[in-house]
Amino acid sequence: MRNLKPVLQLAVLLAVLAALTVALFPRDLSRAQDFGVTLTPNRERINVRIAPALGHEVIGSLLRGQVVNVTGHSPNNRWLRIDFFGREGWVEKTVVDVSGNPDVLPVGDPPIAPLDLGDGPRAGVSNAVGGGTIRLPQSGMRLRAGPSEAYFMIANVPRYEILAVTGRSPDGQWLQVQFRGTLGWIGNLGQPFIEWRGGGVDSLPVWGVVADAPPVNIPHTGPSATRDALMTAMLLHIDMSINRLDIINGIWNTIAIGQGNRYLCVFDIGILQPYIPREGDLIQYPELDPVIAALNEGLEESNAAIDRWHQWCNTILANYPGGEILVAPALENIANARQGFESARAQIWALGLQPTPTPLPPAFTPAAPIATVTPHSLANLPDLQAFTLEGNRVLYVPQFTHPELGCAWQGIGGQVFGMNGEPLIGFTIRVEGVTDPSLVLTTVSGAQTAYGTSGWEIKLADGPNSHVYRVTLFQNDRRVSDPRQIAFPNDCGRNLGLVNFVQITPLQ
Numbered sequence: 001m002r003n004l005k006p007v008l009q010l011a012v013l014l015a016v017l018a019a020l021t022v023a024l025f026p027r028d029l030s031r032a033q034d035f036g037v038t039l040t041p042n043r044e045r046i047n048v049r050i051a052p053a054l055g056h057e058v059i060g061s062l063l064r065g066q067v068v069n070v071t072g073h074s075p076n077n078r079w080l081r082i083d084f085f086g087r088e089g090w091v092e093k094t095v096v097d098v099s100g101n102p103d104v105l106p107v108g109d110p111p112i113a114p115l116d117l118g119d120g121p122r123a124g125v126s127n128a129v130g131g132g133t134i135r136l137p138q139s140g141m142r143l144r145a146g147p148s149e150a151y152f153m154i155a156n157v158p159r160y161e162i163l164a165v166t167g168r169s170p171d172g173q174w175l176q177v178q179f180r181g182t183l184g185w186i187g188n189l190g191q192p193f194i195e196w197r198g199g200g201v202d203s204l205p206v207w208g209v210v211a212d213a214p215p216v217n218i219p220h221t222g223p224s225a226t227r228d229a230l231m232t233a234m235l236l237h238i239d240m241s242i243n244r245l246d247i248i249n250g251i252w253n254t255i256a257i258g259q260g261n262r263y264l265c266v267f268d269i270g271i272l273q274p275y276i277p278r279e280g281d282l283i284q285y286p287e288l289d290p291v292i293a294a295l296n297e298g299l300e301e302s303n304a305a306i307d308r309w310h311q312w313c314n315t316i317l318a319n320y321p322g323g324e325i326l327v328a329p330a331l332e333n334i335a336n337a338r339q340g341f342e343s344a345r346a347q348i349w350a351l352g353l354q355p356t357p358t359p360l361p362p363a364f365t366p367a368a369p370i371a372t373v374t375p376h377s378l379a380n381l382p383d384l385q386a387f388t389l390e391g392n393r394v395l396y397v398p399q400f401t402h403p404e405l406g407c408a409w410q411g412i413g414g415q416v417f418g419m420n421g422e423p424l425i426g427f428t429i430r431v432e433g434v435t436d437p438s439l440v441l442t443t444v445s446g447a448q449t450a451y452g453t454s455g456w457e458i459k460l461a462d463g464p465n466s467h468v469y470r471v472t473l474f475q476n477d478r479r480v481s482d483p484r485q486i487a488f489p490n491d492c493g494r495n496l497g498l499v500n501f502v503q504i505t506p507l508q
Contacts, residue, residue, distance in 0.1 A: 035099035037070040039091070044318040045265070046096065047416035048089040050148070059089055061265075063140035063317065070098065071106050080105075085393040088148070101182045122146065122167070122176060123154065124211030126183040130166035132199025134177070139236075140193050142151060147174030152185045165199065167208020171487035172201045172435065172468040176208030183211045190434045190470060192486075201435045201468060207231050227285050231353045234288075234295060238341050241295075245302050245337055250386075250505045251309060255323075263419060263459040263504050291347045298340030305333040358392035386479040387473050387501045390417070394486050396494035401450045401457060407492035412471065413457035414499040419506070427475050427501070431458050433484060434468040466490040471487030473501045480507065 040062075047058045052074040062068065071088075072081040079090045080098070124147040136159055143155045147169040157163070157179055164182065167176035175188050188194060188201070254260055308330040315323040394412075402409050412431065417422040425446035433439030441458050446455035460469065466488055473481035486497050 003282060033102070034069065035071065035104050037095040037098065037105060038067050039070050039082065039098050039100055040065065040067050041095060042097045043095060044092055045314055046092055047082050048082070050089070052081075053327055053500045060084060070100075070102070070105060073102065073107060116118060121211045121214045122208055123182075123184045123214070125181065125210040125213040126178065126209070127181060128164075128166050128178055128183060128197070128209045130164035130176075130178060131203050131205075132165035132201075133162060134165055134175070134348075135162045135195045135197055136160060136193065137195050141186045141189075143177070143179050143182070143186060143191075145184065147185045147421040154182060155179060157186065162197070164206060168201055168204040168206060170206050172466070173485060175197040175201075175204070183209070183244060188434070188468075191437050192309065195439070200462065201467050202466065227288070227351075228353055230285065231265070231291070231348045231351065234291060234350060235345065235353075238295060238298075238345055241302060242298060242338070242341055244303075245298075245341070248302065248305050252305065252327065252334065254406075254505050255312065256327050259419065260312070260316070260323075261419065261505065262313075264309075265317060271288075278447075287351060287426040291344050291351075294340050294344035294347060298337045298341075298344065301337035301340060303327065305330045305337065308333065342450075362442065384421055386505050386507050387503050389484060390500035390502045394484070395498040396489060396491070396497050397498060398493050399496035401448065401496075407457065407495065408463050410495040411457060411459040411486060412469070412486060412497040412499050413448060413451050413455065414501070415452045415454045415456070416473065416501045417454065417503065419503045423452060424503070425454050427454075427473055427480075428477075429456050429458065429501075430472050431460070432470045432472075432483075434470055463494050464490050464495045466486065471499055472501075475507065 041064050043059050044064050048060045048062060051058050068082045068084065070080050070082055073079065073093075074081070078093055080093055080096065082089050082091060136157065139160070140156055140158045140161070142153050144153055145155050157177075161179070163186075164178040166178055168174065168188070168197050169185075173188050174185050175194075176183060176185055215476075222398070251260075251264055254264065308326045312323045312326050312330075315321075315326075399405070399409050399411065401413065416427045416429075423445075425444075427445045429443050429445065431439070431441045439460075441460075443456050443458050445454040445456045448455045451457065461467070466487050468485055468487045470483045470485050472479060472483045481501060484499075486499070488495070488497065
């Protein structure tokens with residue numbers, strides 16, 4: 001917190017922050033035991049991975065001085081499992097200093113096998129009927145063996161599929177669903193990607209139900225779809241990749257004009273995954289091979305620009321000179337990436353893809369439209385993420401702005417800061433309900449100065465609950481941050497979610 005007034009409130013918050021450090025509501029309650037073991041990086045910045053191996057996805061980073069709880073170690077004792085801002089993460093043992101007795105830590109199985117809480121698999125063969133029903137109106141989704149991207153994929157759930165929902169993760173960000181006789185997990189992306197037709201998140205059992213047998217990959221032979229459908233999917237992959245490329249391009253342009261600072265390093269974009277076609281697709285449609293090659297060339301060059309950004313961050317965080325030599329090759333990577341993406345797009349159109357909407361399946365009756373508040377059209381969305389969350393996290397503390405209400409209140413609040421730490425007033429903060437999609441609330445920065453000059457606050461409930469919300473920052477009806485989900489832990493001592501927005505690139 002910055003500029004918090006009065007002084008007494010600052011003292012209370014600092015005491016709470018010291019007590020909580022960075023331990024938030026855990027994704028896996030069975031692993032939330034405090035073993036009295038913490039770690040801190042022994043160098044300026046270290047990677048946090050989704051599983052204990054160098055080849056696994058980087059989900060974020062820790063900076064020198066940050067202290068996190070350790071919840072386990074890998075079977076070979078070379079990696080430590082941590083509570084990384086509410087989700088499981090893994091760091092190499094050689095790059096950290098450990099406090100406490102690591103011998104008391106349990107062996108932590110990485111989340112790459114079917115989820116099993118001791119009484120049976122939570123994914124696999126089953127005819128269970130859930131307490132809710134959803135439909136996927138926008139696109140298909142991956143069905144995984146557990147509530148994390150590290151679990152292996154069981155199947156691709158197609159668009160328009162109607163699924164019974166049988167459970168949820170503790171934070172509500174993953175749903176256990178029944179897909180054609182197989183239980184699995186999909187990400188709870190909220191509207192418009194998930195349309196609830198019955199029930200809701202709160203009515204679902206945490207961790208769901210037990211399957212009759214562990215999962216197996218659903219077999220698939222021959223081409224996965226028609227050629228036009230595959231090319232349409234590639235176009236979507238290109239569009240999403242260019243959006244990510246525009247973000248990294250904005251970062252490097254900021255560095256190139258001499259305005260780069262450590263705020264550019266407070267979040268992680270992540271590596272773009274290659275487009276890997278099914279063998280049956282290449283056999284059936286060999287003409288798509290050069291399209292895939294051009295697409296993957298764009299992805300590879302994008303990743304090179306992201307890698308150079310990580311190198312630049314390591315340099316600036318260590319206060320070393322010489323980071324400017326990375327600018328020219330990074331911008332060249334970005335230009336090559338864009339050329340690869342546009343080449344793939346041009347080849348797709350040259351192959352005769354007709355730009356028409358994907359038709360509805362035969363005999364499908366669309367559901368009645370759900371009334372939603374959508375004042376911000378896609379045309380107004382920015383090409384780059386100008387703001388991120390300070391520390392890339394939400395901090396849950398006891399509410400302090402309404403002492404007379406005590407536990408009879410739940411909400412979020414914080415401030416908005418510019419690239420040099422200056423308070424920014426007049427930005428719109430929009431909160432939407434994920435648990436309750438009808439909830440849409442807004443306020444402006446500077447409306448609640450108990451948090452500081454650019455303070456803001458939104459009341460969400462008359463008491464603690466476990467609802468999930470989505471918060472986004474706008475400037476003049478233009479979205480300037482990615483939407484971020486907030487999952488409250490239903491705890492009177494953590495009924496305020498502190499959310500500070502920090503600017504990382506100039507507004508265009």
